[in-house]
Amino acid sequence: MDYSKQIQEIASKLFAENKIDYFVGYKQNSFDDSQVPFLITDPAEIPKLVFTDRSVFNLANYLKPDHTKRKRVGLVVKGCDSRALNLMLTESQVKRENVYIIGICCEGVLNEKGEKAQNCVECVMPDPVVYDEMIGTPTGKREYKVNVDIRELATKALEERADYFESIFENCIRCNACRHSCPLCYCAKCCLDQETSTLYHGANTSSGAMHALMTWSLHLAGRCVDCRNCEKACPSHLPLHLLHKQNESVIYENFQQHLAGMEKDDRGAFYKYSLSDPDDFIL
Amino acid sequence: MARVGVFVCFCGANIAGVVDVPAVVQEAKKIKEVKIAIEYKYVCSDPGQQMIRDAIVQNRLTSVVVAACSPRMHEKTFRKALSDAGMNPYLLEIANIREHSSWVHQKDKKAATEKASDLIRMAVAKSIANEQLHEISVPVTKRALVIGGGIAGIQAALDIADARIPVTLVEKSPSIGGRMAQLDETFPTLDCSQCILTPKMVDVASHPYIELIPYSEVIELQGYVGNYKVKIKKKASYVDFSTCTGCGTCTQKCPVKVPNEFNMNIDKRKAIYTPFPQAVPNKPVIDAEHCTMLLKGKCGICAKFCEKGSINFKMVDEVIEREIGAVVIATGYDLWDPKPYEEYGVGRYKDIITSLEFERMVSASGPTNGVPVRPSDGKVPKNVVFIKCIGSRDEAKGIEYCSKICCMYTAKHAILLHHKVPDSHAYIFYMDIRAAGKGYEEFVKRAQVETAATYLRGRVSKIYKKGDKLMVRGEDAQIGQVVEVEADLVVLATAVIAPKDNPALARLLGVSYDKYGYMSEAHPKLRPVETAKAGIFLAGCTQAPKDIPDTVAQASACAAKVCGLFAGDTMKKDPMISTINNEFCSGCQNCITVCPYQAIVTEEIPLGYGSKEMRTVAKINEGVCQGCGSCVAICRSMAITLAGFTDTQIINEIVAI
Amino acid sequence: METEVKEAQGKIISAENPDITAPADWQPVIMGILCNWCSYAGSDLTGTSRIQYPPNIRIIRVPCSSRVDPWFIIKSLQTTADGVLISGCHPGDCHYISGNYYARRRFLVTKKLLNFVGYHENRIQFSWVSAAEGPKFAKVVAKVTEDIKKLGPLHRYKKENF
Incomplete structure (x- = not known):
């Protein structure tokens, strides 16, 4: 998967036709074969744009700042990124006319070890769901599978799970990089903020981190698109996907196979209901 | 620093018999923020309240916790006590130590006491974060909008207007009156429908507090309870109502004939018409879909004969805006089209008619001057078969619910048939007879005994033609046999359905509607008149099928709600x-x-x-x-x-x- | 899920962590969050009917079950409570039309998430109790209390830990 050429062509065209003020894509990292997000305002830098299976980040995150709401942006999105963007559009965070979306039919990106990333192996929608221009051949929606880690943990005893999560969240340093990297975490006030989380969860303790992150994951439940930006950003390498995928699997199973951001104007599973939702867990 | 006062009530022995109140007071005193904690026999009594008031003033309390019965019981009482002491009433918290402790843990006094202390701690903690709140007052525009000029809308408008509140009544068709104007006589007393309705229609037209806007529709509603702005589209009638005298010359001279929807298309009306002779307002309108002048630019005969020069072919739709405080929706009902009953030959056999067609025929002012006739040959029928539940209670072809009124009007039709054609005989196929209502069961008995109508319990499976008769084959479940009745005329009691415009109107008004298109009430039992949207109310069949007495009752209920809403200059919230x-x-x-x-x-x-x-x-x-x-x-x-x-x-x- | 009471040397052991024990006469604290219109009224009726139930529940009044943010549940378990009971109007009876439908979705996901990270699912319970169901409220509280007693104390994430 190397779409660098196509992206460069589209970017030149957009700048030439004055359709965009800036362009967000990927650039080769200078010291290894990884890539970093790359924002250009100068067409001279277009040749630096690349797209390969190392283009891991969700660039929709760069539409969060206020100034992007007024500028016209060209943006490269993969399948999962486009779902996040779809939600941002639905939630009025991005003006559709301000963003020119280049959707990539993604073949999966690699993790740090050079293997196909877990979320790509389990990807349900590799094709962009919202785009102005599409690159690659769409392969269609795939069958939903419950995350392998979730399935494995579910078989473990309660005590083991409790131990495991306690040991994980001990490492959280409350830097909130997970939140900053998430395209759907654009709130001005957050449950992870020091001020609020002190009130709600107790600040710098394992217990505080765990409960704060659980609340955070519930804010993303039914909205998380499994791009794993949060996990990539986490300096402590916490497996944050466990919380999100757990919520996703419950929602998929119980609420009409809901998956976040697949359709326009779908706000997520918590903002609608069905009369036939499960009721058997209620006394 | 918060200064909380805690007042623990004995409630006689109700609390003190189980909870160790002095111990609870000692516990409460240990809480950092608690400035004063007192026990009293009955805190809700006058001396008890006086104690609270004194304590507030003496200790400069910032919030008050009363540990007593449920807040659902005495919250208002204690709030008033706070107010009287010059404190914001919303700085009160109640710890429910009676319903939630002493009454439910009578055998475990220690646990009940501990729990009471905990509940007080929680209430104190909450009260520290309490803020001063003030009742909200929202200004109200004292004018009501009634949508629909049937009996529901008429009754609601009259009742509201009688309370000297201005009403704007919007009616879609050229005249008010609605479905009730089409009826001949009404069950269970056989009052002449027109005779009881038309005086009310005239009242509406002449009432100083009612503004009647016929031939118009609501197109936009903005705002909120007490402060709505409505846009009403007044359709072009091409007749200047201010000069028209309603003499009727134009309708006589008009050469264009159109099926008359008021008479269920049994006869014809003109392209310029008043729907029926007692119409209010009794002014004609031009049907733009059929008028040759408007369609082709030729004719104009009505204009030539109009002495007042009231005809204006250049009239256009007009948008009227009104500021209103409340809305009553009374859009009425439609009737289900029985076409899916192919096995009955609906559409093929002319002598199968619907109940409302029959109703128009037996009406003295109807197209056949009050005598039922066969549409095929104009003969007076002798054997008439009535079939109930056409579309109602029929998940396969129609709708699931019971239309409620068909049992009664079919009994009425049997009686009316007997009155109009004394040597006739009525056969009624039914599933159940649902005659719950004052005088209803007696009325059905009257149809069965006095009129000697034959009630056959069972569904009709087929109708076929034999000569000029219709053979109705059905089951008589009571004898367990198939019966065939030779009929001159078959009348289908078609289901009541919601008007097809209801969902669009509901969306426009911002109220919810059910899967059938009926407007949804706020609560099926306790708030059957309100919608979930404050200030919008429901009258009549727009909410569910209803007979006239229920409709009128609900319309008056709407009026009471509107009057209550408008009782002050502002609404307190x-x-x-x-x-x-x-x-x-x-x-x-x-x-x-x-x-x-x-x-x-x-x-x-x-x-x-x-x-x-x-x-x-x-x-x-x-x-x-x-x-x-x-x-x-x-x-x-x-x-x-x-x-x-x-x-x-x-x-x-x-x-x- | 049925659980056996874990006891050792006259002490009750936490279902989540064998290191956490409590004396045999230990009583759990249950946080009850009830909607004002149905369940709170129902619990009042339990009182007026003098139906007895275990004294472990501490009741908080909210206007509607939809007011219950999942972190009320999370916070309760993290700090003071050994279990949580949330109760609202029966589906279709919500005083605010649709509140309990939204709440129901959040509750399911929250319950499963908490269970996933190591809380026994019986610690997080929900019920629909109408204003007329005084006896039902007593039964629900009795059941929930009994379930949570079996699970033992939840000291893992208690106040004193932070």
């Missing part, structure tokens, strides 16, 4: 509603989705202080918000606060134990 801090609002608008009352709207605010750029945030309309807190719980950025139940208050309660 509980201040325990949500507010949005737009500094933190990210404008995702998810709260708008979950709000059951459409109380949340968007507003544009400057991006920063003095900025010309705008951003969109949500705003709560305090006139509409009912304080459920749905929006608060889903607001991820914690921008929404529900007064009285803030996050801080609830968390304080949780961590207080």
Whole structure:
């Protein structure tokens, strides 16, 4: 998967036709074969744009700042990124006319070890769901599978799970990089903020981190698109996907196979209901 | 520093018999913020309240906790006590140590005492975060809008107007009267429908507090309870009502004949017409779909003969705006089209008619001058078969529900048939006879005995033609045999359905509707007249099938609700509603989705202080918000606060134990 | 899920962590969050009918079950409570029309998430109790209390830990 050429062509065209003020894509990292997000305002830098299976980040995150709401942006999105963007559009965070979306039919990106990333192996929608221009051949929606880690943990005893999560969240340093990297975490006030989380969860303790992150994951439940930006950003390498995928699997199973951001104007599973939702867990 | 006063009630032996009140008071005194803790026999009594008032003043309390019975019992009493002492009444918290402790843990006094202490600790912790709240007053525009001029709309309009509240009555067709005007006589007393209805219609036209806008539709509603703005489209009638005398010459001279919908298309009307002789207003309108002058630019005969020169072919639709405070929806009902009953030959056999067609025929002012005739040959029928539940209670072809009125009007039709054609005989196929109502069962008996109508319990399977007769084959379940009846005329009691425009109107007004298209009431038992949207009420069949007495009762109930709403110059509202801090609002608008009352709207605010750029945030309309807190719980950025139940208050309660 | 009471040397052991024990006469604290219109009224009726139930529940009044943010549940378990009971109007009876439907979705996901990270699912319970169901409220509280007693104390994430 190397779409660098196509992206460069589209970017030149957009700048030439004055359709965009800036362009967000990927650039080769200078010291290894990884890539970093790359924002250009100068067409001279277009040749630096690349797209390969190392283009891991969700660039929709760069539409969060206020100034992007007024500028016209060209943006490269993969399948999962486009779902996040779809939600941002639905939630009025991005003006559709301000963003020119280049959707990539993604073949999966690699993790740090050079293997196909877990979320790509389990990807349900590799094709962009919202785009102005599409690159690659769409392969269609795939069958939903419950995350392998979730399935494995579910078989473990309660005590083991409790131990495991306690040991994980001990490492959280409350830097909130997970939140900053998430395209759907654009709130001005957050449950992870020091001020609020002190009130709600107790600040710098394992217990505080765990409960704060659980609340955070519930804010993303039914909205998380499994791009794993949060996990990539986490300096402590916490497996944050466990919380999100757990919520996703419950929602998929119980609420009409809901998956976040697949359709326009779908706000997520918590903002609608069905009369036939499960009721058997209620006394 | 908070200064909390705790007042623990003995409630006679109700609390003190189980909970060790002095111990609880000692526990309460240990709480840092508690300035004073007192026990008293009956805190709700006058001396008890006086004790609270004195304590507030003497100790400069910042909040008060009363540990007594349920807040659902005496919250108002104690709030008033706080008010009387010059304290904001919403600084009160109640610890429910009677219903939640002494009464339910009578055998475990120690645990009950501990629990009471915990409940007080929670209430103290919550009360520390209590804020001063003030009753909200919302101004009201004292004018009601009634949509629909059938009996429901007429009754509601008259009742409201009689209370000297101006009413705007909007009717879609050229005349008010609705379905009831089409009826001949009404069950169970056989009053002449026109005779009881037309005086009310005239009252509407002449009432000083009623503004009647016929031939018009509501196209837009904005605002909230007490402060709605409505746009009404007045369709072009091409007749200047201010000069027209209603002499009727134009209708006589008009050469164009059109099926008469008022008479169920049995006869014809003209292209310029008044729907029926007693119409109110009794002024003709031109049917633009059929008038040759309007279609082809030729004719204009009506204009030539009009002495007053009232005809104006250049008239256009007009939009009228009104400011109103409340809305009554009374759009009535439609009848189900029995076409899916192919096995009955509906559409093929002319002598199968619907009940309303029969009703028009037996009406003295109807197309056949009150005598039922066969549409095929104009002969007076002798054997008439009535089939009930056509479409009703029929999931396969029609709708699931019972239309409620068919049993009664079919009995009425049998009696009317007997009156009009004494040597005739009525056969009635039915599933059940549902005659619940004052005088209803007796009325059905009257049809069965006096009229000697033959009631056959069972469904009709087939109707076929034999000569000029219709053979009706059905089952008589009571004898368990197939019966065949030779009929001159078959009358189908078609189901009552919601008007097809109801969903569109409901969306326009912002009220909800059910899967059949009926408007949804706020609560099926306790609020059957209100919609979920404050200030919008339902009368008659727009909510569900109903007979005339029920419709009139509901219309009057609407009027009472409207009058109650308009009783003061402003409406007082509980201040325990949500507010949005737009500094933190990210404008995702998810709260708008979950709000059951459409109380949340968007507003544009400057991006920063003095900025010309705008951003969109949500705003709560305090006139509409009912304080459920749905929006608060889903607001991820914690921008929404529900007064009285803030996050801080609830968390304080949780961590207080 | 049925659980056996874990006891050792006259002490009750936490279902989540064998290191956490409590004396045999230990009583759990249950945080009850009730909607004002149905369940709170129902619990009042339990009182007026003098139906007895275990004294472990501490009741918080909210206007509607939809007011219950999941972190009220999380916070309760993290700090003071050994279990949580949330109760609202029966589906279709919500005083605020649709509040309990939204709440129901959040509750299911929250319950499963908490269970996933190591809380026994019986610690997080929900019920629909109408204003007329005084006896039902007593039964629900009795059941929930009994379930949570079996699970033992939840000291893992208690106040004193931070």
